[in-house]
Amino acid sequence: MSSDHLIEFKEVTRTFGSGERAVTAVDRVSLHVDRGEVFGIIGFSGAGKSTLIRMINGLEKPTSGSVTVLGQEISAMRESRLPKVRSRIGMVFQQFNLFHSRTVSGNVAYPLKVAGWSKARRRERVAELLEFVGLAEKAGQHPEELSGGQKQRVGIARALAAEPDILLADESTSALDPNTTGEVLRLLRRANEEFGITIVAITHEMEVIRAIADRVAVMDRGRIVETGRVYDIFSNPRESAEAGFVESALKDRPSAEDVQRIRETVGGRLVTVSLQDSGAVSTVLGSASAHGVTFEIVHGGMNTTKNASYGLLTVAVDGADAAVDAFIAELSSAGRVQEVHG
Amino acid sequence: MIETYRDLDWSYYGPELLGAIGDTIYMVAWAFVFGGIIGLVIGLALYTTRAGGLLANRPVWLLTNFVVNLIRPIPFVILIAALQPVTIAVIGSGIGNDAVVFVMIWASTFAIARIVEQNLVSIDPGVIEAARAMGASRTRIILTVMLPEALGPLILGYTFVIIALTDMSALAGIIGGGGIGNFAIVEGYNRFRPEVTWLAVAVVIVFVQSLQMVGNWAAKKVLRR
Numbered sequence: 001m002s003s004d005h006l007i008e009f010k011e012v013t014r015t016f017g018s019g020e021r022a023v024t025a026v027d028r029v030s031l032h033v034d035r036g037e038v039f040g041i042i043g044f045s046g047a048g049k050s051t052l053i054r055m056i057n058g059l060e061k062p063t064s065g066s067v068t069v070l071g072q073e074i075s076a077m078r079e080s081r082l083p084k085v086r087s088r089i090g091m092v093f094q095q096f097n098l099f100h101s102r103t104v105s106g107n108v109a110y111p112l113k114v115a116g117w118s119k120a121r122r123r124e125r126v127a128e129l130l131e132f133v134g135l136a137e138k139a140g141q142h143p144e145e146l147s148g149g150q151k152q153r154v155g156i157a158r159a160l161a162a163e164p165d166i167l168l169a170d171e172s173t174s175a176l177d178p179n180t181t182g183e184v185l186r187l188l189r190r191a192n193e194e195f196g197i198t199i200v201a202i203t204h205e206m207e208v209i210r211a212i213a214d215r216v217a218v219m220d221r222g223r224i225v226e227t228g229r230v231y232d233i234f235s236n237p238r239e240s241a242e243a244g245f246v247e248s249a250l251k252d253r254p255s256a257e258d259v260q261r262i263r264e265t266v267g268g269r270l271v272t273v274s275l276q277d278s279g280a281v282s283t284v285l286g287s288a289s290a291h292g293v294t295f296e297i298v299h300g301g302m303n304t305t306k307n308a309s310y311g312l313l314t315v316a317v318d319g320a321d322a323a324v325d326a327f328i329a330e331l332s333s334a335g336r337v338q339e340v341h342g
Numbered sequence: 343m344i345e346t347y348r349d350l351d352w353s354y355y356g357p358e359l360l361g362a363i364g365d366t367i368y369m370v371a372w373a374f375v376f377g378g379i380i381g382l383v384i385g386l387a388l389y390t391t392r393a394g395g396l397l398a399n400r401p402v403w404l405l406t407n408f409v410v411n412l413i414r415p416i417p418f419v420i421l422i423a424a425l426q427p428v429t430i431a432v433i434g435s436g437i438g439n440d441a442v443v444f445v446m447i448w449a450s451t452f453a454i455a456r457i458v459e460q461n462l463v464s465i466d467p468g469v470i471e472a473a474r475a476m477g478a479s480r481t482r483i484i485l486t487v488m489l490p491e492a493l494g495p496l497i498l499g500y501t502f503v504i505i506a507l508t509d510m511s512a513l514a515g516i517i518g519g520g521g522i523g524n525f526a527i528v529e530g531y532n533r534f535r536p537e538v539t540w541l542a543v544a545v546v547i548v549f550v551q552s553l554q555m556v557g558n559w560a561a562k563k564v565l566r567r
Binding site: 057059082089091098099102111142158162 | 466468469471472473474475476477478479480482486487490491493566
């Protein structure tokens, strides 16, 4: 194992129940997460993401295989030995899971009490964190007085309190509206950039992966169907589950109705180009007149991830058949081209 | 001749009544303290050892659940009689206030156990998971997460039990104990003096209402609503 691998799953399987009703939530998963990266795991609900992420801090145990975290095989540890490792792993939850019996600062201070910080240091650290999440003025309030986004920011402050090495984000924005989602994601990204904390985020929202992840694993029915850099997977999805995600996230491929509408006004061949490098594509598009064809962008757009751009663009190409063929062939060298029928 | 409240001989009933109130408070308070603590422990055991609980342990849960179900339905008056040998062995006497307290502890322990369990069940499991994820030990989770999170309903549950204990204490006279219940029967009912019984009724109403008010006030303060 490389010392850079902060988290490593080896052939991990988790089965619930037994006999005929046994359900395999996680199926022979192997993956690793490196220090300082933001690793996203995306999948539909029921894909096994929650079970997977909970094996990182020992809230779930694998049926077989091993999970090594921070150099220790957490999957083999007794419950009584887990607290020590857990104090180095923060966790943010979909439903926030704040303590209602405590104030905002009481919530943030809790993990510090667990870790045995002195009262003076606790007070200092809580103030610092509430400042970081922009809720300094809410310190004395109780969770029920806060909005969803504010609750999650308290959740993040609490998860970061004891200066953990790893932050687990369990559907951290799924209960939030789009505006607040952006707020929370920016905060997670800042935590990664400013404190160098390693983040593992599970989600069913492409948005989350796009905004914060460096690498992503696509999970489908308990299995990791693909792992790679976010940019590669987005621009060139291979497996069906992941293609489904990318498309639902992009909404950039024209629907049958879109195509019908486009057909009413525009002639020529319709193709969708997936762009991994917008520069190369514009060069090709710029050469349209040299090929003796005309084109029109009829659908699609660009998206920006943490460190790259990608997108799907549908163009109508008109001209002599041979010229159109040649033009589309050149487009294929810049990005993946798919014919649009209908 | 119909005697009225005004005709009561206070030089006699006054000290009798005060003594009875003192006995009731004595019995209720001791039974509440012991039953409250033991019941809390058993209630926590019921909740934490259940499947998926913090200390999930099927044999312990089955046994605890069985014992609670066994004792709890026994009517108090029968429990007084049935426990007599145990009472004599532990207290040294099968009669008097202390014997009654002993039986009340049994009855309240198992009532409280169920009430504690029911209130803990309503805690959001996510909050407990959050505490586990932070590395809190199981003891710490019980003391600093479970109990505080359920405190409001627990206060109301305990208020219910202390009033049930007042009810139980009224049967103390059966084995020679005192209290307001005994006063009502011995001084009022048995001597054909309904106004004395009504006096006892009035005292009990004030006693129970006060307890309920204190309980409601405390729960409201904890729940912030």
